[in-house]
Amino acid sequence: MDCTKCGNPNVIIKKEQSGQYLCKDCFIESIEKKVIKTVRKEKLLDKGDKVLVALSGGKDSVTTLEILNSFREMNIIDICAVTVDEGIDNYRQDGVDIAIRHAERLGIEHKIVSLKDAYGITLDEIMKKPNHKGSCSYCGVFRRTLINKAAREMGATKIATGHNLDDEVQAIMMNYLEGNTDNLTKLGAKTESKAKEFTVKIKPLREIPEREIGLYVVAKELEVHFASCPYAQQSFRGEVSEVINKLSEDHPTIKYSTLRGYDKIKNALKEDFKKDYSHGRCIKCGEPAANELCKACSFIEELKGD
Amino acid sequence: MDCTKCGNPNVIIKKEQSGQYLCKDCFIESIEKKVIKTVRKEKLLDKGDKVLVALSGGKDSVTTLEILNSFREMNIIDICAVTVDEGIDNYRQDGVDIAIRHAERLGIEHKIVSLKDAYGITLDEIMKKPNHKGSCSYCGVFRRTLINKAAREMGATKIATGHNLDDEVQAIMMNYLEGNTDNLTKLGAKTESKAKEFTVKIKPLREIPEREIGLYVVAKELEVHFASCPYAQQSFRGEVSEVINKLSEDHPTIKYSTLRGYDKIKNALKEDFKKDYSHGRCIKCGEPAANELCKACSFIEELKGD
Numbered sequence: 001m002d003c004t005k006c007g008n009p010n011v012i013i014k015k016e017q018s019g020q021y022l023c024k025d026c027f028i029e030s031i032e033k034k035v036i037k038t039v040r041k042e043k044l045l046d047k048g049d050k051v052l053v054a055l056s057g058g059k060d061s062v063t064t065l066e067i068l069n070s071f072r073e074m075n076i077i078d079i080c081a082v083t084v085d086e087g088i089d090n091y092r093q094d095g096v097d098i099a100i101r102h103a104e105r106l107g108i109e110h111k112i113v114s115l116k117d118a119y120g121i122t123l124d125e126i127m128k129k130p131n132h133k134g135s136c137s138y139c140g141v142f143r144r145t146l147i148n149k150a151a152r153e154m155g156a157t158k159i160a161t162g163h164n165l166d167d168e169v170q171a172i173m174m175n176y177l178e179g180n181t182d183n184l185t186k187l188g189a190k191t192e193s194k195a196k197e198f199t200v201k202i203k204p205l206r207e208i209p210e211r212e213i214g215l216y217v218v219a220k221e222l223e224v225h226f227a228s229c230p231y232a233q234q235s236f237r238g239e240v241s242e243v244i245n246k247l248s249e250d251h252p253t254i255k256y257s258t259l260r261g262y263d264k265i266k267n268a269l270k271e272d273f274k275k276d277y278s279h280g281r282c283i284k285c286g287e288p289a290a291n292e293l294c295k296a297c298s299f300i301e302e303l304k305g306d
Numbered sequence: 307m308d309c310t311k312c313g314n315p316n317v318i319i320k321k322e323q324s325g326q327y328l329c330k331d332c333f334i335e336s337i338e339k340k341v342i343k344t345v346r347k348e349k350l351l352d353k354g355d356k357v358l359v360a361l362s363g364g365k366d367s368v369t370t371l372e373i374l375n376s377f378r379e380m381n382i383i384d385i386c387a388v389t390v391d392e393g394i395d396n397y398r399q400d401g402v403d404i405a406i407r408h409a410e411r412l413g414i415e416h417k418i419v420s421l422k423d424a425y426g427i428t429l430d431e432i433m434k435k436p437n438h439k440g441s442c443s444y445c446g447v448f449r450r451t452l453i454n455k456a457a458r459e460m461g462a463t464k465i466a467t468g469h470n471l472d473d474e475v476q477a478i479m480m481n482y483l484e485g486n487t488d489n490l491t492k493l494g495a496k497t498e499s500k501a502k503e504f505t506v507k508i509k510p511l512r513e514i515p516e517r518e519i520g521l522y523v524v525a526k527e528l529e530v531h532f533a534s535c536p537y538a539q540q541s542f543r544g545e546v547s548e549v550i551n552k553l554s555e556d557h558p559t560i561k562y563s564t565l566r567g568y569d570k571i572k573n574a575l576k577e578d579f580k581k582d583y584s585h586g587r588c589i590k591c592g593e594p595a596a597n598e599l600c601k602a603c604s605f606i607e608e609l610k611g612d
Contacts, residue, residue, distance in 0.1 A: 176482050177553065177560050179567025181574075239556070243549045247483065250545070254483050261485025268487075268574040 005030075013215055016252045024219050031216050035067045035204050042189035044202040045158070047076055052156035052199070054147050055081040055102065055110070057095030057225040059217045060162025062102060064204055066222060068160055069106055079106075082150040084143045085114035087122020088230065095225035102223070111154060113146045119300050127231065129303055135231035138299055145287055145296040151199040163203040166210040166241065169255045172262045173240050185269045187262070197281075197288035209255065311336075319521055322558045330525050337522045341373045341510050348495035350508040351464070353382055358462035358505070360453050361387040361408065361416070363401030363531040365523045366468025368408060370510055372528060374466055375412055385412075388456040390449045391420035393428020394536065401531035408529070417460065419452045425606050433537065435609055441537035444605055451593055451602040457505040469509040472516040472547065475561045478568045479546050491575045493568070503587075503594035515561065 001021040002009050008023035015022065015030075022030060039045055053065045065081060072079045083099040085092055096112060103110030116122050119142065126138050151159050168187065175183045191201040205213060217224045248254050281287070282294035293301065307327040308315050314329035321328065321336075328336060345351055357374060361367045371387065378385045389405040391398055402418060409416035422428050425448065432444050457465050474493065481489045497507040511519060523530045554560050587593070588600035599607065 173482075176479075176567060177557075177564050179563035179565070179570070181567050181570040184567075184571075236557070239553060243553065247545060247549065251483075251542070257485035258483050259485070261482060261487050261490075264485070264487040265490075265571055265575065268577065269571065271574065271577065 012219065013212070015212075016209060016248070017256060019252075027212075028216065028219050031063075031208060031212060032067055032070070034207060036070075038189065038207050039071070039204055042202075042206075044160075044190055044204060045071060045077055049077040049157045050155055051077050051079050051158045051160050051202075052147070052151045052154055053079060053081045053160045054143075054162070055083050055099045056162075057083065057098035057102075058162065059213050059222075059224045059226070060164055060167075060205060060210075062098070062162075062222050062224045063208075063213050063216055064160050064162045065102060065106070066220065068204060069108075072106075072108075080109040080111070080154050080156060082111045082113060082147055082154070084146050085112055085116075086139055086143070087115050087124055089124055091227060091230055094227065098223050098225050109154065111150055113150055115142050115146075118142070118146055119296070121300070121303065123231070126303060132303075133299075134233070135229075136233075136235070139231075141295045141299060145294065148198055149287065152197075156199055159199050159201045161201060161203055162205055162213075164205045164208050164210045164213050165255050165259070166244075168203065168206050169244055169258050170237050170241050172258060173244060174236060177240070181269060184262075185266060188266055207256070207259070318525065319518070321518075322515060322554070323562060325558075333518075334522065334525050337369075337514060337518060338373055338376070340513060342376075344495065344513050345377070345510055348508075348512075350466075350496055350510060351377060351383055355383040355463045356461055357383050357385050357464045357466050357508075358453070358457045358460060359385060359387045359466045360449075360468070361389050361405045362468075363389065363404035363408075364468070365519050365528075365530045365532070366470055366473075366511060366516075368404070368468075368528050368530045369514075369519050369522055370466050370468045371408060371412070372526065374510060378412075378414075386415040386417070386460050386462060388417045388419060388453055388460070390452050391418055391422070392445055392449070393421050393430055395430055397533060397536055400533065404529055404531050415460065417456055419456055421448050421452075424448070424452055425602070427606070427609065429537070432609060438609075439605075440539070441535075442539075442541070445537075447601045447605060451600065454504055455593065458503075462505055465505050465507045467507060467509055468511055470511045470514050470516045470519055471561050471565070472550075474509065474512050475550055475564050476543050476547050478564060479550060480542060483546070487575060490568075491572060494572050513562070513565070 001011055003011055003023035003026050004020040005026040006023060008026070010023050011021045012024050013022050013027055014020070045051070051068060053061060053068060055061045055065055065079070068077070068079055071077045081099065081103050083096055085096055100110065123135060123139060126132055127135055132138070147159060171187050172184070189203055189206050244255065280289055282289035282297050283292050284297040285294060287294045287296070291298070307317055309317055309329035309332050310326040311332040312329060314332070316329050317327045318330050319328050319333055320326070351357070359367060359371045359374060361371055371385070374383070374385060377383045387405065387409050389402055391402055406416065429441060429445060432438055433441055438444070453465060477493055478490070495509055495512050550561065586595055588595035588603050589598050590603040591600060593600045593602070597604070
């Protein structure tokens with residue numbers, strides 16, 4: 001089959017949902033156009049925004065940086081980046097180095113923050129504690145806190161993360177299955193926290209399937225960190241991911257229809273859940289917190305006991 | 307293991323979600339109590355109701371009749387039943403005969419309505435038409451229409467169907483995956499149509515897993531029609547059912563958590579979707595209809611062409 005768009009015989013992909021065959025150049029263009037469409041439709045960017053890209057060096061965050069950079073080149077937004085060093089030996093440093101090289105290549109402000117500097121403990125050290133709660137619980141909370149802090153320190157007006165279509169649909173399904181309607185109000189292309197201390201988060205890749213992002217970085221010859229986290233484990237997310245991919249085989253548009261349905265549900269839930277809500281400040285670190293201590297500091301307190 | 311409740315060593319089931327071991331009597335009691343709890347919590351019955359049970363003769367509808375009959379014995383409600391004969395050779399008659407015997411045993415008013423009498427065509431005849439839309443599309447629409455009509459003719463104030471936990475969770479997930487938020491407003495324990503011509507539908511077995519209903523009819527020695535419809539086919543529902551059962555293996559409460567989450571989402575969606583809405587009448591048969599012809603009559607018109 002030749003490229004559906006330009007007739008080039010060197011086709012690199014058959015698109016799952018549309019059935020189109022695309023050559024390299026048309027594929028790259030299709031991804032970039034689709035991200036730009038998401039940005040416009042969901043109003044992810046405002047002129048003058050300073051967007052902090054959460055840059056791990058993996059395929060999703062590098063693609064996010066690469067495509068958002070086109071808005072920077074048009075002087076619509078400014079970009080900066082933050083990389084969180086969780087302290088995982090034989091894994092994280094490669095990602096950090098790749099992140100540094102991308103930031104230098106594009107000439108953008110880049111900050112590296114580490115769990116060790118911020119909390120005095122690495123993820124490797126946490127995982128040696130006898131009663132730890134599993135790597136992902138800690139990593140998620142600490143990373144979120146540090147990225148949010150960096151956003152404020154760097155004067156960012158938005159935080160862009162690399163969540164792709166698969167990530168988003170998995171999160172939606174997990175919350176449907178767990179009946180967690182409170183979390184369902186927090187997903188979506190643009191997350192405005194009720195607490196103004198949290199910077200608005202945007203997901204420009206939300207409509208791009210994971211495998212297409214993998215192909216995009218190969219097609220664009222972007223250097224990315226492809227290794228998996230050594231602490232990645234068989235999780236509920238993994239099971240849900242498997243199930244959605246299986247259903248997608250015979251129903252190639254199912255990830256998109258799930259997303260569209262969710263967006264309508266989210267709007268309805270938001271109306272329903274509207275209530276007075278304001279965060280206090282953590283008495284220890286001053287970050288926004290629902291209780292006396294923020295989640296990160298309460299983890300640190302617990303870990304001291306072990 | 308002995309029965310968790312009474313110590314009887316003759317255990318017949320380990321309950322998926324609670325982990326309880328139950329003997330026959332305690333199992334029967336647990337099912338009946340749970341249905342009664344659903345009836346109370348969801349306010350499915352009002353004193354003086356005349357409930358029409360949609361009685362196919364299968365395990366779900368026989369169980370519905372059996373347990374609702376306890377409310378009739380307490381003079382809280384009156385019960386009648388309707389059985390739809392779709393016209394499926396070597397299949398339906400057995401179910402009809404079983405339904406007749408249950409109605410006679412309990413001494414309740416029972417009506418048998420057939421597609422042939424109502425529309426001049428059987429499901430077998432429809433399936434011989436070259437361009438038919440698949441058995442389930444026709445069967446669903448015709449059955450719903452005939453049951454609704456019977457409810458009005460018999461003066462019923464509620465229609466009770468045998469939908470169980472598995473049926474309900476499958477329908478919820480199918481609509482999540484298809485992004486069909488309009489359908490999501492129509493599921494639930496009690497369905498009050500916006501058009502008052504449709505009798506309120508209730509699902510007393512909505513919290514009982516399918517396999518427990520199978521065990522209930524065996525334990526109670528209730529005669530039921532166990533054969534599968536010869537037109538049953540590999541369907542999206544079947545795929546979704548498989549996926550949910552697979553996830554349930556490691557997460558035994560997942561069907562319940564999905565249900566609870568959905569109930570909250572439904573409430574939110576209902577608020578959001580509230581709008582003026584009223585049905586006209588089908589110009590041919592006088593049943594409620596969104597268009598000039600109701601769905602059943604428009605199927606019949608189409609079939610005439612084939």
